[in-house]
Amino acid sequence: MTSTIDRQQFPHGFTFGVATSSYQIEGATRLDGRGQSIWDTFCREPGRILDGSSGDVACDHYHRWETDLDLIRDLGVSAYRFSIAWPRVQPGGRGAANEKGLDFYDRLVDGMLARGLAPYATLYHWDLPQELQDEGGWASRDTAHRFAEYAAIVAGRLGDRVRSYATLNEPWCSSILSYQIGEHAPGLRDRRLALAAAHHLLLGHGLAVHAMRELVSADLGIVLNLNPAYPASDSPEDVLAARLSDGAFNRWFLDPVLRGEYPADMWEAYGADVPDVHEGDLAVTSGKIDFLGVNYYSRSVDSARGQVRPTESSYTQMGWEVYPQGLTDLLVRLENDYTLPPVFVTENGAAYPDELGADGVHDPERVRYFEGHLAAVAEAARQGVPVKGYFAWSLMDNFEWAHGYSKRFGLVYVDYGNQRRVLKDSALWYRALVTGTPTPVVVERAGD
């Protein structure tokens, strides 16, 4: 298999990076004053995590960060998107900073700079301090204010050494998936609480941006997971189903941030469950941002009878349809429907059942996934979307939330028995792409 995409197809100055998040890789959940997070609690509840595991050890990145940064540098990328664990910085979610927690990120950022990697920090990738959850978590308006204080502490310490600060990662997940669907911490099933959580997350985002503006001149923005919705047929019922799916997943988050309003059709559809929006809130949620981060994994195909799984498509181990065209469509649609700041694809990637063999890890499906989606990004740029960078999810295999360690998303394989890191074929392929060297021939899996 030879590659059809190369670096020349991306705009000048395009950033290539890799991404991770704190709870998924760090481990050391009780070290140096770190408080407990809602994920520590959730993992201890029987039946929540597929393999009964937790992030207690994960990739042991807290101790291995220097060699992990070497690994990133050696991949040839110029940027690293990581996240900061709020309970390391403020163990109970409020009050004075835990200096040892801040020290860790201080060293990490300096370590990136020393290796020529631009730090792209995310302040909230789901590890809320448990003490704030005990007071209602994101369903409580006060959490938005606590988040802005935490953001200011981090920005005050790391300052402009960080190139870019994203406030939130995927607020759809930390509200709907967590408070309505119950699959993520805190595991509730209540739509009214979920919509309150979503509003307070977006409010916290706006308050945090405002607080950080005073302290840094780094780029400030937010990361949304977007899932373009396609109707299963031209019937008005299916078209409406796709519109509602787009409204719930995408517009409910895009519109308050980029337009300062909630989408009217969804507001009506949610009836009595809509959040309590105070005067001025939407001016806060829609304060100026310097970039929009887009996480894209798949699309949905909707019909009046629910979601449809196209039979001709291929699927990842998560059961997600591989649909690169959706990424071009999504980026072009964002450019058409909104006044966009610069856009970064902050996550994109795939889980497959990798096996470590004597001659490495052959993951041709993942190579094809990246190849297709990078081509989709290049095409969106060609069509005029201001897309400035791409971060592969993920640097290495890690704790995949409710799936535990059963799903591997890494470019780098992690042998959890001994914490050895092994570059998969996809890592060699990505390195060749970003460094502009000929891409290696990818070994097909037997039977492919």
Ligand code: FCB
């Ligand atoms: C995204 C998350 C990320 C990872 C990928 C597979 O929703 O942001 O942490 O779990 O999915």
